Amino acid sequence: MANREVHVTFPGRIVIVGFGSIGQGVLPLILRHIGTSPERITIVTAEESGHGEASALGVRFMNSPLTRDNYRRVLEPLLGAGDFLLNLSVDVSSLALIELARDKGALYLDTCIEPWAGGYFDGKLSVESRSNYHMRLDALALRSGAAPRSPTAVLTHGANPGLVSHLVKQALLHIAHDTGVGTDTPATREGWAALAHRLGIKVIHIAERDTQISREPKRPGEFVNTWSVDGFVSEGAQPAELGWGTHERHFPADGAEHPSGSKCAIYLQRPGASTRVRTWTPKAGHFHGFLITHGEAISIADYYTVRERDQVRYRPTVHYAYHPCDNAVLSVHEFAGCNWHLQKSKRIMCEDITEGIDELGVLLAGHRRNAYWYGSQLSIGEARKLIAYNSATSLQVTVAALAGMIWAMENPQRGIVEPDEMDFERPLAICRPYLGTVTGEYTDWTPLHQRGELFPEDIDRSDPWQFKNVRVV
Secondary structure, three states, X not given: OOOOOOOEEOOXXXXXXXXOHHHXXXXXXXXXXXXXXXXXXXXXXXXXXXXXXXXXXXXXXXXXOOOXXXXXHHHHHHXXXXXXXXXXXXXXXXXXXXXXXXXXXXXXXXXXXXXOOOOOOOOOOOOHHHOHHHHHHHHHHHHOOOOOOOOOEEOOOEOOOEHHHHHHHHHHHHHHHHOOOOOOOOOOHHHHHHHHHHHOOOEEEEEEEEOOEEOOOOOOOEEEEOOOHHHHHHXXXXXXXXXXXXXXXXXXXXXXXXXXXXXXEEEEEEEHHHOEEEEEEOOOEEXXXXXXXXXXXXXXXXXXXXXEOOEEEEOOEEEXXXXXXXXXXXXXXXXXXXXXXXXXXXXXXXXXXXXXXXXXEEEEEEEOOEEEEEEEEXXXXXXXXXXXXXXXXXXXXHHHHHHHHHHHHXXXXXXXXXXXXXXXXXXXXXXXXXXXXXXXXXXXXXXXXXXXXXXXXXXXXXXXXXXXXXXXX
């Protein structure tokens, strides 16, 4: 059983927008670890899901879908200076809610940058404008003109994006120690980037394998997942995106660069849910995952860029490599076969899960010891013992959202902040009791392993960690 320490006392109100699997999972964590009370929390959501939980916990529940036209009218009476807006919604603009929170003097956190409804699937928009790179640029642009000590707004702080940025920093320190590279814990962005460069990190995979299974098999015409179906299909239908490293020699034929910003990332002219990559985790070994776009692929690549004057001297390639539960893989296959039109029925696995783990971590490769994975191995059994209303997958997200909230409450005037810019030790300490086994493991695996045995392949044997070798074609 995780401890029940109250990490921070918060006198303000808390408004939770969206109450799907992540909202339902984070609420008991908030009541356990933040000094607040149920009557100071309000849930604003577009569906009835979770109403029973809210009532049982004594929390106000408002079924009031937010739109461009009504979001201020609904939320403004609920927020004031010193309150907290926790955005766990889909189809509600993160930028709109960030500005509202700032106007009201409230703190803010989300787990991804969301557009208004339809923004992910609008065929009239360019592929580039539907990318996370573009949405991140718009969010960071809100820093312009803001007061130096404006209310803290934490962007994209769930498991990933979010927790994984803190895992990267801890992994870098482990690798430095194990390879004899002397270093203090860096205190600046430039220091962390210089350390990654010194260590020779070429690639950072957010490598995740979900093996949870349900007593109820997926039915035809049904999309099944261990977390938000709408969230997964939205990001799966976005273009595949990755931070683009300076070691790369083979630009993808279907790749494209961005016209503005730091240009730390590229995108492919295809959905992430139809793009697969090779990766490795300790329990699963090597496997194929989906190259789903995520904010951390861009923010981590940007954060660890080494520049000399106007030239980029070093940057790692960074991307998500996700193998969801087997029911979700079948669901994605059917979703793709319907030309990316969502099935009529949706189901979130939770109480029906019988066994399995979510193995989520970061794989840092190209250094002196080849590759090092560091992360969480959390089983469904452990998750159920730790806290109610969670699966292994949701708990890794919800405890990270909790940690981001606590960090914002303890640092209330930091303006807009990305996970990479936060102090990594505090969020990790809050999360660790809920992450199951937290471990690091070196491997000699590379994406060239067992390649070309049955058929000839176009690979670059001079450098295993070229994206050309990682991508499955």
